[in-house]
Each structure stands twice: as structure tokens, then as C-alpha cells.
Amino acid sequence: MEGDKVKRTRQHQRIKTWSHRKLITSTVDGCVVVRRGRAQDIRDDQRRSRASKGPAFTKAILYKFDRDSMDAVSLLARTLRIPPRAVSLAGTKDRRACTSQAIVFQRIHPSKLASANTELNGLRLGNFSSSRHPLRLGDLQGNHFTLVLRHVRVHPDSTWSLDQSLKSLRDDGFINYFGMQRFGTGPVPTHHIGRAILQNDWEGVYHLLMLPRDGETEDIASARRRWFQTRDAQEALASFPRRHTAERSILRAFSEDRHSHDYCGAIRTIPRNLRSMYLHAYQSYIWNSMCSLRLASPDHFKPMVGDLVPMAAGADGPLLDSRVSRGDQGLHFMTHSLITSSFFLQIKNVHILTEKDDLSKYNIADVLLPLPGFDVLYPTHFIGEKYREYMLKDGLDPERMRRSIREYSLSGAYRHILCRPANLSWKTMQYEDDKAPLILSDADILDGIPEPEENKNGQHMALILSLTLGTSQYATMALRELLRVDSSSEHHILLSQAIQPTVEESDTETKHDE
Structure with missing residues (x-):
């Protein structure tokens, strides 16, 4: 085993990897010497290896x-x-x-x-x-948005001014629906996939993810056809665009196992965050449906017996102050939480209104609806029955959300029916060029780009909004309340088809989270 230093280093590494670091190697007179390591030696070697790779x-x-x-x-x-x-x-x-x-x-x-x-x-x-630990979905306290709306005009028949509409959004809030992003804009909604996972229908999940469907670009459609025609996982994997993470994970699993029948095992190779998104999408779909039913009821803007409210009703939502500054390592952000979000309230902090409660002490902004799970309470009025009715149609029971695969068990959470944005501010700006930036991104600020100047002689007006929302609250829903426009995925697909697919500042937001 004689040789130069590079070859010896490789030999050291191969032996340690093969033995799972249970063998200790050293160099004596140009030769690699191998011996069984003592427990302390092995621990020291593993500690040095971890230290060389940086923090956990x-x-x-x-x-x-x-x-x-x-x-x-x-x-x-x-x-x-x-x-x-x-x-x-x-x-x-x-x-x-x-x-x-x-x-x-x-x-x-x-x-x-x-x-x-x-x-x-x-x-x-x-x-x-x-x-000390990785992040999980929901490990944040809110998002701060800066949004630009171009070609803003107030309808001539409107009895409200722009300022009045914005003050109403600030003071009264908006319905706290989950936005269309939660369900995807593709032909197969993500909540359909989440429903199939909860049903333990692994073959159904596979078909929802892999089957050819209308409305996709030719490269993706061709990759899907190739897979179902040839059943050659390696060939199909090479043709699928890298952005299609779920499909590529399934094909990679099939190519490694040399068969395509272990649907459950293949689906579990999809990154966990993505699988969690499917499950959360189904919870969100049920929540949106229940929220619409609750607000369609008589006296819908008043709390009623059977509603859920926080124990300390009237608490403010989460606030987040986000700023950006220069740092020695490039991007450097300063964010700090002011108030913790009330999104993940525990059962002991939730109260069911009864006839003994003074309902006048509460308002509709206090009312909560649960996301389905095994660790939540459900309203005791008609909405509780609607949860059961809707989910039983899908073969699911809202009271039985534990699964044999632990990561698919849903404990549930609570969500306010209404949301009031924090730190809402706005201004208008005249401009001429539709492609000229009107705000700076974080990267622009770090690069020292000066603030855009208003063209007071410009023919167009833009509205620049700044607001803070809590966990899983959607700026698209706030804009829907302000603009009174359709926010469905079908409507936005039509809009995307009608314009050139370029990313301009008028379609973007600057967004920070913690």
C-alpha cells in the first residue's frame, strides 16, 4: 500500500468509510497501517470528521x-x-x-x-x-410584503375613494382564505394529491402525479408519454425537467428498485416538505369550504353559540419588523418578532361559546375554525357537522386523522376567519415606462442601487403597498378584497396565457420572512 500522499489519503478515507469509522488508520514509513479502534479513538475520529464539515x-x-x-x-x-x-x-x-x-x-x-x-x-x-436544528414548514412568524400595482384607476361609479378602500382593508381586514398558491395552478390541484395520501391510496397518488394531463408544455407532456409507453424509468428520468421534483423522485426510486409496484415507497422518496405541502393543501381546502359556509349563515358577521374563540379573545395578530443592511458576508438581514402568532393555538387555549357566554364581548374577528386533525376541537353547531359531511365524502373522518405512517398524521391547527394586516401603509406614484422599476428589491439595496424617482408627468399611476401578515396568511387574498377580482387558478391561467411570460416588477412582490 505504498504510494504518494494523495493515494494514501484516499486509502485512509476508503477504509474509514467502508468500516463506518470503526477502524483506525495511520501512516508508518509510507505505509497505511490499519487497526481496530478503541471506543474513545472512534469517538475522537468521528468528532474530528464532523468538525471538519462545519456545524451540524x-x-x-x-x-x-x-x-x-x-x-x-x-x-x-x-x-x-x-x-x-x-x-x-x-x-x-x-x-x-x-x-x-x-x-x-x-x-x-x-x-x-x-x-x-x-x-x-x-x-x-x-x-x-x-x-441546532433544521426548519419545518410553519417555523416562521409572518411575512412582510411590498407590492406594486400598476395602471391603477378608481372606477368612476365607485362611491369609495382609494384611501377609503385601503383604510377599510386596514381596519376591517379581509377573509382569511388560503390563497390559490396553496392549491397550485396546474391541472391536478395539490389538495387532490393530499386527499389520496390521507386515503392511503398510493397508486392513486402515483397516477395523480405521473399521468399525462392537458395544459402542460410539450417537454413535460412528452416526458409523461415516454414513461407510460416505455416504462423505462431511467429514460423518463432523463427527459423530465429538473423542476418537477416529485415526478423525478418517483422515477429515480423505480429505476433503483428495478420495478414500479412499490408506490408507497416511491412516494416517500419525494422530499418531505413537498409531501407535507400536499397534506396541508387538503386541510386548507376543507378550511376554505367551512369558512365560506360559516360566512354564508344568517348573522354571519356575529359570533354564535358553538363557535370557537381563543381564551384571550381580541389578541392582536403577529407583527414582524424586517429590514435589510449590508454585511460582511453579502446578504445580511435583521428580522425580529414582536408578537407570536396565534395560528397554532392549543386545545386548552380554545373556548367553545355556549349560551352562558356573553356573546357581545366577542366579534367575528375572534372566531376560529380548525384545520382538520386529531388534536383539535370542532365547532358544536352546524359547521361541525359540515366538517364530517364533507370529509366523509372523501372517505375520511375528521376525528381520526392519525396514520400508520407517522408523518402523514395530522394534528390540526386553528385559524382566524378574518385577518387584519399589520403595518399597512401605501403611496401612489406617477410613472411612464411600464418596465421601469418602482421599488427596490433586497438585492438592489445591497448593491447600492438608488431609489427610483417618480415621474410626475407620467401618464400612469401605481399603488405601492406595504403590509405584514401572519403565518399562512395570503397577500393575494388581501388584494382580492381590495381589487374585487377573481383569484381562482383558472382565471390566472387565462391571464398568463394572454400575456408574454416575462417576470416584470409589476408582477412581483418583495417578501421577507423569519
Whole structure:
């Protein structure tokens, strides 16, 4: 086993990897000597190995542009040559936006992340720090938005001014629906996939993800056809675009196992965050349906016997102050929470209104509806029955949401019917050029780009909104309340088909989370 230093180093590494570091190697007179390690020696060697790779988890701020969150994770995993499961996020952000969010990497040294910035298209990493654990969906306290609406005009027949509409949004809030992003804009809604997972219908999940469908681009449609015609997982995997993470995960599992019958096993190779999104989409679908039924009832804007309210009703929602500054490592953000979100209230903190309660002490903003789960209370009036009715149609029981596969068990949560945005401010700006930026992204600020100046002689008017929303509250729903426009996925698909698919600042938001 004689040789130069490089060859000996490789031999050391191979032996340690093969023996799971239970053998200790050393170099004596140019030769690699192998011996069985003592327990303490093995622990010391493992400790040195972990230290050389950096902290157990490294937290950073991810800035992205023209990429959705799952696509960004896939790009980061490919660039860093790590599995996607080694990257965790607290939530997903829109593609057509300039967004900043926390991200955690497992066993990746900050210097490696910093150097990767030169290879990332549309992404930037910065503000590195060590962390003791990864992120999970929901591990954030809110989002701060800056939005630009162009070509703003007040309808001539409207009895409300622009300021009156915005003050109403600030003071009265909006219906706290889950936005269309929760359910996807593709031909197969994500809540259909979540429903099939909860039904333990693994073959059904597979078909929902893999079957050809209308409305897709030719490259994806061709990849789907190739898979069902040839059943060659390797060939189909090579033809599927990298952004289709779920489909590629299934094909990779089939190609490694050499068969395509273990649907459950293949689906479990899909990144956990993505599988969780499917389940949360089904919960969100049920919640939206129940919210519509509750608000369609007589005296719908008054609390009623059987409603759920927080024990300390009237508490404010979450606030988040987000700012950006320059830092030694590139992107550097300062965020801090002011008030904790009430989204994940426990049962002991939820009260069911009865005839003994003074209903005049409560208002509709206090009323909660549960997301289905095994650890939540349901309203005791007609809405509780509607939960059972709707879910039984899907072969599910809202009282029995535990599953044999633990990660598919849903404990549930609570959500306010109404949402009031925090820190809502606005201004108008005259402009001429539709492509000229009217606000700065975080990256623009770090790069020292000056603030856009208003063209007071411009023919068009833009409305610039700034607001803070809590966990899983949607700016698209606030805009729907303000603009009175259709927010369905079908409507937005038609809009996207009607315009050139370019990402301009008028379609984007600047968004921060913690």
C-alpha cells in the first residue's frame, strides 16, 4: 500500500468509510497501517470528521428571483452536491417575486455556501450562522410584503375613494382564505394529491402525479408519454425537467428498485416538505369550504353559540419588523418578532361559546375554525357537522386523522376567519415606462442601487403597498378584497396565457420572512 500522499489519503478515507469509522488508520514509513479502534479513538475520529464539515446545521438567508421555492432547493442541492432532504425551509414563496427567507443546510460549511453564490442563477445566499436544528414548514412568524400595482384607476361609479378602500382593508381586514398558491395552478390541484395520501391510496397518488394531463408544455407532456409507453424509468428520468421534483423522485426510486409496484415507497422518496405541502393543501381546502359556509349563515358577521374563540379573545395578530443592511458576508438581514402568532393555538387555549357566554364581548374577528386533525376541537353547531359531511365524502373522518405512517398524521391547527394586516401603509406614484422599476428589491439595496424617482408627468399611476401578515396568511387574498377580482387558478391561467411570460416588477412582490 505504498504510494504518494494523495493515494494514501484516499486509502485512509476508503477504509474509514467502508468500516463506518470503526477502524483506525495511520501512516508508518509510507505505509497505511490499519487497526481496530478503541471506543474513545472512534469517538475522537468521528468528532474530528464532523468538525471538519462545519456545524451540524448552517442557517442562511436565501434571496431568490423568478424561481419557486422547490425549484430553488433543487438548484441548491445540485450545485452543492447534496440531497434535497439536507435543505429545509419554513415555507414556500412565489416564483414571480423577489423574496428573502430563512433556509437551513445540514452539514455544509458556510464558506462552501458563500462560494456557491457564483454558480447560482437567480439565487443569493448570505447572513450565515450555525443552527441546532433544521426548519419545518410553519417555523416562521409572518411575512412582510411590498407590492406594486400598476395602471391603477378608481372606477368612476365607485362611491369609495382609494384611501377609503385601503383604510377599510386596514381596519376591517379581509377573509382569511388560503390563497390559490396553496392549491397550485396546474391541472391536478395539490389538495387532490393530499386527499389520496390521507386515503392511503398510493397508486392513486402515483397516477395523480405521473399521468399525462392537458395544459402542460410539450417537454413535460412528452416526458409523461415516454414513461407510460416505455416504462423505462431511467429514460423518463432523463427527459423530465429538473423542476418537477416529485415526478423525478418517483422515477429515480423505480429505476433503483428495478420495478414500479412499490408506490408507497416511491412516494416517500419525494422530499418531505413537498409531501407535507400536499397534506396541508387538503386541510386548507376543507378550511376554505367551512369558512365560506360559516360566512354564508344568517348573522354571519356575529359570533354564535358553538363557535370557537381563543381564551384571550381580541389578541392582536403577529407583527414582524424586517429590514435589510449590508454585511460582511453579502446578504445580511435583521428580522425580529414582536408578537407570536396565534395560528397554532392549543386545545386548552380554545373556548367553545355556549349560551352562558356573553356573546357581545366577542366579534367575528375572534372566531376560529380548525384545520382538520386529531388534536383539535370542532365547532358544536352546524359547521361541525359540515366538517364530517364533507370529509366523509372523501372517505375520511375528521376525528381520526392519525396514520400508520407517522408523518402523514395530522394534528390540526386553528385559524382566524378574518385577518387584519399589520403595518399597512401605501403611496401612489406617477410613472411612464411600464418596465421601469418602482421599488427596490433586497438585492438592489445591497448593491447600492438608488431609489427610483417618480415621474410626475407620467401618464400612469401605481399603488405601492406595504403590509405584514401572519403565518399562512395570503397577500393575494388581501388584494382580492381590495381589487374585487377573481383569484381562482383558472382565471390566472387565462391571464398568463394572454400575456408574454416575462417576470416584470409589476408582477412581483418583495417578501421577507423569519
